[in-house]
Amino acid sequence: MKKSIGIIIAIITSAILIMLTYYATAQDHMMHKPSQSINTAICVLGPTEGSDVSGTVTFTRTMQGIKVVAELNGLSVGAHGFHIHEFGDCSAADGTSAGGHFNPEGHEHAALEAEMNHVGDLGNLVADQNGHAHLEFTTTQIQFEGANSIIGRSIIVHAQADDLKSQPTGNAGARVACGTIGITK
Ligand SMILES: [Cu+2]
Numbered sequence: 341m342k343k344s345i346g347i348i349i350a351i352i353t354s355a356i357l358i359m360l361t362y363y364a365t366a367q368d369h370m371m372h373k374p375s376q377s378i379n380t381a382i383c384v385l386g387p388t389e390g391s392d393v394s395g396t397v398t399f400t401r402t403m404q405g406i407k408v409v410a411e412l413n414g415l416s417v418g419a420h421g422f423h424i425h426e427f428g429d430c431s432a433a434d435g436t437s438a439g440g441h442f443n444p445e446g447h448e449h450a451a452l453e454a455e456m457n458h459v460g461d462l463g464n465l466v467a468d469q470n471g472h473a474h475l476e477f478t479t480t481q482i483q484f485e486g487a488n489s490i491i492g493r494s495i496i497v498h499a500q501a502d503d504l505k506s507q508p509t510g511n512a513g514a515r516v517a518c519g520t521i522g523i524t525k
């Protein structure tokens with residue numbers, strides 16, 4: 341009788357110890373699990389063949405959407421089409437490896453402000469007399485996750501203005517800069 345009580349106590353003690361160890365391990369995992377969400381991204385753009393255009397575009401998650409800040413140099417004065425293209429591949433000398441406008445929803449090309457457009461339609465950059473363009477806006481059109489995620493895609497800056505209506509590209513001409521969008525720290 342005494343022996344069996346001893347065995348029962350041993351079993352209960354073991355069970356409690358196993359449970360405590362499991363709980364501590366679970367807590368440890370929860371505390372050290374890295375955040376899955378992406379909060380910032382960057383695109384470093386370089387010139388295509390024969391171009392001098394370069395710059396950066398940063399993306400930051402905010403309560404209102406994703407804030408986009410673009411700084412480009414080496415542009416001709418005036419407006420230049422500014423889009424996210426489907427592929428993050430800038431290997432072709434003329435930037436054509438980046439594919440067409442990022443369009444996961446199958447809409448027509450339009451302005452950034454349009455109700456229906458390509459997810460990649462970011463409108464135009466406008467360069468000053470020094471060839472510098474600065475553009476800032478916040479939008480819910482682009483995402484860091486899901487079907488509309490821009491991570492791993494590219495940004496293309498064009499030689500000419502995007503007219504915001506010609507299909508499928510806004511008639512913005514050659515590609516003068518290309519960069520791949522990547523996650524930042
Ligand atoms: Cu484009």
Ligand SMILES: [Zn+2]
Nearest residue numbers: 441449458461
């Ligand atoms: Zn488009």
